[in-house]
Structure formats: structure tokens, C-alpha cells
Amino acid sequence: MLETGIRQMRMAMSMALGRRLSTANLARLVEDALATLDEFGEPGADSAALLDGPGADPAAQPELVADSLRRTATRLADRSPFYARRFVAAEINPRRIDTDALRRVPVTCKRDLIRRPAEFRCAGATPHLATRTTGTTGRPAEIWLSRYELELWAGLGALAAVLRDDLRRDDVLQISVSSRATASVHLNAATYRLVGAGCRVLGTVPPDEALDALAEDGATVLLTSPSYLGELVNAAGRRGLGPDDFRLRRIDVSGEVLSPSLAAAARRTFGVAEVKDNFGMTEVIPVTGRLCTAGHLHFDATMGYVEVLDLHTCEPAAPGELGTLAITPYYPYRECMPVYRYDTRDVVRALAPDHLGCEAATAPASGVVLGKADALLRLPSGTIVTPRDLVEAVESLPTCPWPARYAAEVVDGRLRVTLSESAVAGLGHAGTREHLASCGIEADVAVVDDAEAQYLRAVRSDLHETTFVSSPQRLGA
Numbered sequence: 001m002l003e004t005g006i007r008q009m010r011m012a013m014s015m016a017l018g019r020r021l022s023t024a025n026l027a028r029l030v031e032d033a034l035a036t037l038d039e040f041g042e043p044g045a046d047s048a049a050l051l052d053g054p055g056a057d058p059a060a061q062p063e064l065v066a067d068s069l070r071r072t073a074t075r076l077a078d079r080s081p082f083y084a085r086r087f088v089a090a091e092i093n094p095r096r097i098d099t100d101a102l103r104r105v106p107v108t109c110k111r112d113l114i115r116r117p118a119e120f121r122c123a124g125a126t127p128h129l130a131t132r133t134t135g136t137t138g139r140p141a142e143i144w145l146s147r148y149e150l151e152l153w154a155g156l157g158a159l160a161a162v163l164r165d166d167l168r169r170d171d172v173l174q175i176s177v178s179s180r181a182t183a184s185v186h187l188n189a190a191t192y193r194l195v196g197a198g199c200r201v202l203g204t205v206p207p208d209e210a211l212d213a214l215a216e217d218g219a220t221v222l223l224t225s226p227s228y229l230g231e232l233v234n235a236a237g238r239r240g241l242g243p244d245d246f247r248l249r250r251i252d253v254s255g256e257v258l259s260p261s262l263a264a265a266a267r268r269t270f271g272v273a274e275v276k277d278n279f280g281m282t283e284v285i286p287v288t289g290r291l292c293t294a295g296h297l298h299f300d301a302t303m304g305y306v307e308v309l310d311l312h313t314c315e316p317a318a319p320g321e322l323g324t325l326a327i328t329p330y331y332p333y334r335e336c337m338p339v340y341r342y343d344t345r346d347v348v349r350a351l352a353p354d355h356l357g358c359e360a361a362t363a364p365a366s367g368v369v370l371g372k373a374d375a376l377l378r379l380p381s382g383t384i385v386t387p388r389d390l391v392e393a394v395e396s397l398p399t400c401p402w403p404a405r406y407a408a409e410v411v412d413g414r415l416r417v418t419l420s421e422s423a424v425a426g427l428g429h430a431g432t433r434e435h436l437a438s439c440g441i442e443a444d445v446a447v448v449d450d451a452e453a454q455y456l457r458a459v460r461s462d463l464h465e466t467t468f469v470s471s472p473q474r475l476g477a
């Protein structure tokens with residue numbers, strides 16, 4: 001039963017049929033996968049092929065990409081006022097587009113989405129849920145999603161997670177991201193609902209309350225941001241909580257740089273084998289990225305096209321060079337308010353596709369996200385210092401200052417890093433300079449008091465949500 005269903009689903013996904021997939025069939029397939037696992041303990045040989053998707057065959061990839069780009073562009077030219085105009089201005093025939101012609105389509109920026117959101121809405125699609133970006137870079141963009149999109153992504157996500165054993169019926173997910181990240185929250189809740197597993201949407205409440213929920217009610221999977229994870233690890237340390245107090249089997253994070261120091265501390269504190277550092281972004285859902293064991297960020301070629309573009313010329317970045325990720329989710333995986341060549345401004349290193357040599361080598365890949373393009377610092381020597389360089393160096397200080405609060409700027413040709421008193425405690429200026437140098441960062445060090453330090457760098461866990469648990473006793477109560 002499952003084998004037949006999987007074959008049919010592969011066919012539907014690989015035929016580039018330009019029709020919407022049946023979300024009801026997808027939900028039944030998730031049921032079949034669970035029943036097969038219950039009976040046989042493993043999903044069967046064909047399931048791996050489904051996970052790799054139709055893009056797994058390297059010989060078929062160029063044609064698949066071109067077909068998908070054309071299908072998506074053709075629909076946008078008919079239904080999206082923004083892209084109809086854009087293709088005409090660039091003298092692009094959407095029915096003829098390929099990866100070369102694609103380079104003549106200007107990238108879409110967050111600014112476009114903020115200024116003209118209505119022009120991205122496609123005729124004929126029914127908006128159901130609005131979601132706003134919750135990153136730390138300025139005004140939010142608002143994306144409308146259709147009911148079909150949410151059901152489709154939840155179905156595809158549930159099926160892949162069940163077949164990978166990332167999601168079991170007896171799992172309980174604790175969502176500790178901003179409650180305003182409605183797409184992420186609804187999508188995860190819908191995915192867990194399809195499998196019949198538990199889901200607790202907690203938001204970024206005071207860390208002690210999140211720890212109480214994890215410890216007392218026994219969540220098995222935690223979804224959060226690296227900065228909030230840092231707060232949880234510190235709070236657990238203060239309370240003397242350790243692996244025996246939790247029953248987590250995995251932690252998933254995304255949206256910020258996860259440093260090796262914090263990842264190791266989270267593994268020790270919560271007793272998990274792995275903290276999964278995934279790539280995901282509201283504007284380009286459902287295209288996501290996963291790290292392989294070689295440390296590449298791999299993208300699902302079925303869902304969309306991923307480019308690494310030179311930061312200045314917007315041409316493809318050469319292997320080894322820095323570039324920004326530009327992502328085009330394909331139709332029929334996105335229908336309501338799609339983007340085409342969306343410039344995420346997330347900086348990565350381009351990789352040579354023929355030399356990946358890892359277990360996920362058939363899926364397109366880049367290096368890990370190094371930070372936002374406007375946060376790169378260039379020294380007169382030509383050296384570029386990235387937010388990842390700084391977060392990793394600061395978070396490996398012996399004081400465990402998680403999440404990293406710092407400011408960095410180039411002053412008179414030298415890098416200056418500002419840190420809090422408590423972050424540099426025990427090391428002083430000279431010791432901190434030495435520590436940064438041992439991480440490959442030659443910098444002068446400035447120190448501010450702790451109260452001021454919280455304003456040095458915005459992080460996602462700054463979106464704290466208050467509760468009445470620890471509020472003062474009310475007058476007259």
C-alpha cells in the first residue's frame with residue numbers, strides 16, 4: 001500500500017505537471033507510512049527515493065530545473081502584477097526561461113515586498129493566513145498563504161519527517177519561537193496533527209517557564225532560535241538542571257548563527273545527540289536547507305531553485321567566493337504570494353558542485369550561512385569578517401556569554417569589538433584580544449557595562465513574550 005502510494009506521489013512530483021497536488025492523498029500517504037512503520041518497523045526501499053525527490057538524478061536535473069522555472073514564471077506572468085511587469089521590463093519570455101535567461105530577471109528584495117505587497121498576490125488564489133517576518137533586520141514583510149499551501153507543506157513535511165524518523169506518533173514538540181511567527185507555528189502544528197503527535201506552542205516566554213514545560217511535561221523535540229537556546233542553556237545551568245531532567249531527543253534551530261560552543265553546551269545540558277541547524281525563511285517557504293555531515297547546507301531541488309550570487313555583480317558567485325542566497329520556490333509548491341529570485345541577503349560561500357563528496361551530494365548545496373550581507377565588515381587588508389566569525393568567537397569566551405552581544409566596526413582601518421563587562425570577566429582587555437586572535441580575529445576590544453550591552457546587537461530572543469507567572473502580586477489580590 002505504502003509502496004504504491006509512494007510511487008504515485010513520486011510520479012506526481014516529477015511530472016512537472018503544473019497542477020496542484022492532492023493534499024487529501026498526501027494526508028492518506030502519511031497514514032500509510034505510519035501504518036507501515038507500525039507493522040514492519042521500516043518504511044521500505046522506495047521511500048528513500050521519495051525523500052531524494054525527482055531531482056536526485058543528476059542527469060535529469062537541468063531539464064527539471066528549466067521546466068520548473070518556466071512553469072513558475074509563466075503562471076506569475078499571468079497572475080502576479082509585480083512579476084508580469086517585471087518580466088516585460090526585462091524583455092523575458094517566461095515560456096522560454098532557462099538558467100541563463102534567469103540571470104536577466106532582477107532579484108526581488110524584501111523592500112519590494114514591504115512597499116508593494118498587494119502586487120505579489122496572485123489572481124485566483126485565496127489568502128488564508130498572513131505571516132510576518134520576525135528577523136532582526138528592520139520592518140517586517142507580510143506574506144499571505146493559502147489553505148492549500150499550508151496543507152501541502154504540512155503533508156510533504158510530515159511524510160518526509162516520518163520516513164526519516166524525525167517524527168513519531170509519540171513525539172511532543174515544544175515550539176519556543178515567537179508566537180507571531182504564524183507560518184512556522186501553524187505549519188508545525190498541522191504537521192504534528194497529521195501524525196497524531198503532540199504540539200505545544202509556547203512562544204518566547206521567560207526561559208524558566210519554557211524549562212519547566214520541557215522538564216515537567218516531557219517534550220521530545222524542541223524548536224527554537226539559537227539565541228533563545230542560549231538563554232535556556234544558561235537558565236538550566238543556574239538551576240542545576242541536566243540531561244536526567246529532560247526527555248528531548250532532538251533540538252531544531254534556525255534563523256540565526258548557531259555557534260559550536262552553544263551547540264555543544266545544549267547537547268550536554270539537554271542530553272540530545274544533535275542540535276539540527278536548519279535553514280528556513282518565511283519569504284521562501286517551502287524551500288529549506290539541511291546541514292550534511294560535511295557541513296554543507298543542502299537544499300531540496302524539488303521545491304525550488306537556489307542560486308549563490310556575487311554580492312556586487314549579482315552574477316553567480318565562483319566556488320569559494322562569498323555570495324547571497326537567491327531562492328525561487330516553484331509552482332505548485334507556492335501559489336498565493338510567490339517570490340521569484342528572492343534575494344535573502346544571507347551570505348554563504350559558493351561550493352563547486354562536482355566536489356561535494358558527501359552523503360547528500362546529489363542535492364544542490366552551499367556553505368553555511370555566515371550572516372546578513374549588510375553586517376559584513378571589510379578590513380583594509382581585504383579580509384572580510386562575518387557575523388558567524390564574531391558570534392563563534394564571542395560565544396566561545398570562557399564566560400559563556402549566550403546569546404552573543406557585541407558590536408563590531410572598523411575604526412581607522414582596525415576592527416573594534418565592543419563587549420559587556422560580564423562577557424570579558426576574568427580576561428580583561430588583553431586576554432579578550434588574545435582569545436579573539438586565537439579565533440582568527442585581530443581586533444581592539446572596548447567594554448561597556450552589562451545594562452548597556454543588551455542594546456549592542458538585536459537577537460530573536462529579544463522578542464520576549466510576557467506572562468503573569470512571575471508578575472508581582474496585584475494590589476487587593
Ligand SMILES: [Zn+2]
Pocket residue numbers: 292293294295296297298356358359360361365
Ligand atoms: Zn554535503
